[in-house]
Amino acid sequence: MPDLELNIPNKVEELTTIAQALETFGDRCEWPLNQVLSLNLVIEELFTNIVFYGFSDKLEHLIHLQIVYEDGIVRMCITDDGLAFNPLENEAPDTKLEVDERPIGGLGIHFVKNLMDEILYERRDDKNILCMQKKII
Numbered sequence: 001m002p003d004l005e006l007n008i009p010n011k012v013e014e015l016t017t018i019a020q021a022l023e024t025f026g027d028r029c030e031w032p033l034n035q036v037l038s039l040n041l042v043i044e045e046l047f048t049n050i051v052f053y054g055f056s057d058k059l060e061h062l063i064h065l066q067i068v069y070e071d072g073i074v075r076m077c078i079t080d081d082g083l084a085f086n087p088l089e090n091e092a093p094d095t096k097l098e099v100d101e102r103p104i105g106g107l108g109i110h111f112v113k114n115l116m117d118e119i120l121y122e123r124r125d126d127k128n129i130l131c132m133q134k135k136i137i
Contacts, residue, residue, distance in 0.1 A: 004022070045109070073136070075133045081127050086128075
């Protein structure tokens with residue numbers, strides 16, 4: 001199965017490009033629609049966080065997205081040259097608190113952690129590399 005690789009500018013408008021590419025790739029791989037939507041939610045959350053919080057300048061940066069599907073397992077890696085950030089170090093939000101009592105932030109990363117089967121982070125060559133995998137059922 002061919003991979004999907006995108007180099008996307010750090011602009012929130014690019015979410016449409018990502019969603020369309022993922023939907024096309026998911027169709028080729030014959031993934032159920034709910035799995036495509038779930039993976040898109042993960043990528044959307046991570047990409048948006050990188051765009052809004054990942055860079056200390058206003059310059060254009062490319063965010064690399066690679067998706068590989070093999071033997072029923074999807075592997076996704078997102079690489080950026082932004083500020084060092086390991087989302088795995090974020091504390092899980094207290095979802096038992098009322099919405100107006102919760103601190104802002106952290107819920108998206110919580111969703112990502114719960115939607116994926118495995119997540120690994122490393123900082124290499126001044127780049128954030130977040131790789132995830134999920135069994136497609």
